[in-house]
Amino acid sequence: HAADALRTDLMTITRFVLNEQSKHPESRGDFTILLSHIVLGCKFVCSSVNKAGLAKLIGLAGETNVQGEEQKKLDVLSNEVFVKALVSSGRTSILVSEEDEEAIFVEAPKRGRYCVVFDPLDGSSNIDCSVSIGTIFGIYMLKDGGEPTLDEVLQPGKNMLAAGYCMYGSSCTLVLSTGEGVNGFTLDPSLGEFILTHPDIKIPKKGKIYSVNEGNAKNWDGPTTKYVEKCKFPTDGSSSKSLRYIGSMVADVHRTLLYGGIFLYPADKKSPNGKLRVLYEVFPMSFLMEQAGGQAFTGKQRALDLVPKKIHERSPIFMGSYDDVEDVKALYAAEENK
Numbered sequence: 035h036a037a038d039a040l041r042t043d044l045m046t047i048t049r050f051v052l053n054e055q056s057k058h059p060e061s062r063g064d065f066t067i068l069l070s071h072i073v074l075g076c077k078f079v080c081s082s083v084n085k086a087g088l089a090k091l092i093g094l095a096g097e098t099n100v101q102g103e104e105q106k107k108l109d110v111l112s113n114e115v116f117v118k119a120l121v122s123s124g125r126t127s128i129l130v131s132e133e134d135e136e137a138i139f140v141e142a143p144k145r146g147r148y149c150v151v152f153d154p155l156d157g158s159s160n161i162d163c164s165v166s167i168g169t170i171f172g173i174y175m176l177k178d179g180g181e182p183t184l185d186e187v188l189q190p191g192k193n194m195l196a197a198g199y200c201m202y203g204s205s206c207t208l209v210l211s212t213g214e215g216v217n218g219f220t221l222d223p224s225l226g227e228f229i230l231t232h233p234d235i236k237i238p239k240k241g242k243i244y245s246v247n248e249g250n251a252k253n254w255d256g257p258t259t260k261y262v263e264k265c266k267f268p269t270d271g272s273s274s275k276s277l278r279y280i281g282s283m284v285a286d287v288h289r290t291l292l293y294g295g296i297f298l299y300p301a302d303k304k305s306p307n308g309k310l311r312v313l314y315e316v317f318p319m320s321f322l323m324e325q326a327g328g329q330a331f332t333g334k335q336r337a338l339d340l341v342p343k344k345i346h347e348r349s350p351i352f353m354g355s356y357d358d359v360e361d362v363k364a365l366y367a368a369e370e371n372k
């Protein structure tokens with residue numbers, strides 16, 4: 035009966051968020067409505083990503099529409115879906131998307147109390163070889179009721195109310211934190227519902243995997259070079275770490291969150307601020323790592339303490355198991371004290 039009870043007592047993401055909402059009696063349910071629109075966007079992208087290969091290979095009707103328009107690139111399509119879903123939710127005032135150079139200010143009648151920063155399809159260069167890709171998002175509350183300005187989204191990541199990602203891989207998995215731990219949900223395509231499959235995710239305190247693009251090694255700074263060296267040739271008698279690098283942030287971070295270890299995209303001589311974007315890659319993933327008991331460091335400070343000055347600003351990042359990031363921090367501190 036227990037198995038039956040489990041099967042019939044479906045903890046969907048909507049029910050989960052409503053439970054969270056019930057802990058805040060003052061809540062008006064706006065956040066729940068906002069999240070339901072983000073979830074809708076993820077379901078759409080999941081369906082499009084899964085069809086993309088087929089559409090491309092066998093020229094399904096979707097490839098060019100009746101007006102003979104070229105099929106939109108999947109990341110452009112995904113962006114349009116998320117922007118429309120978020121604006122129509124009536125709960126947002128400012129949107130920052132990796133796909134749009136300028137922030138989107140929602141028209142007055144449709145405005146709400148939240149700002150959403152997102153990468154609608156991160157890692158989209160990996161679509162053609164069917165490597166997992168994902169949507170990454172973070173949610174801020176408007177600081178004050180006035181006319182929304184860009185300052186409302188140039189907040190440190192520690193001010194985020196929620197963050198998450200949806201990974202489009204062998205299954206469609208949505209990992210979410212609303213500030214009280216991290217939970218993972220898997221899309222059941224037969225129901226069209228995200229079901230709680232990974233309750234209360236905690237990252238192992240120390241891991242056996244490091245994840246970095248070794249091809250950039252010649253341009254790394256001293257502490258990063260020393261750290262990677264330690265992973266490969268440990269001097270404390272421990273065994274070497276394994277290298278796992280997929281090149282799609284959502285996939286590399288998801289593996290790190292579940293298995294432990296460290297994901298790093300350091301600064302290098304060519305890109306002194308690294309490659310990953312602060313608002314919609316570094317902050318949401320750092321938020322999740324801290325909520326899961328790990329940490330995230332930029333080489334100079336706690337990642338979530340960064341105050342971005344521009345919406346597409348980049349930062350170096352070291353994130354994952356608490357002890358592994360501590361090792362990186364010690365090497366940067368030693369460099370500082372030279």
Ligand code: P6P
Nearest residue numbers: 156157158159247281282283284
């Ligand atoms: P590199 C994908 O293009 C992306 O933005 C992230 O998803 C990924 O972690 C990173 O870039 C990979 O960059 O330079 O190693 O190919």
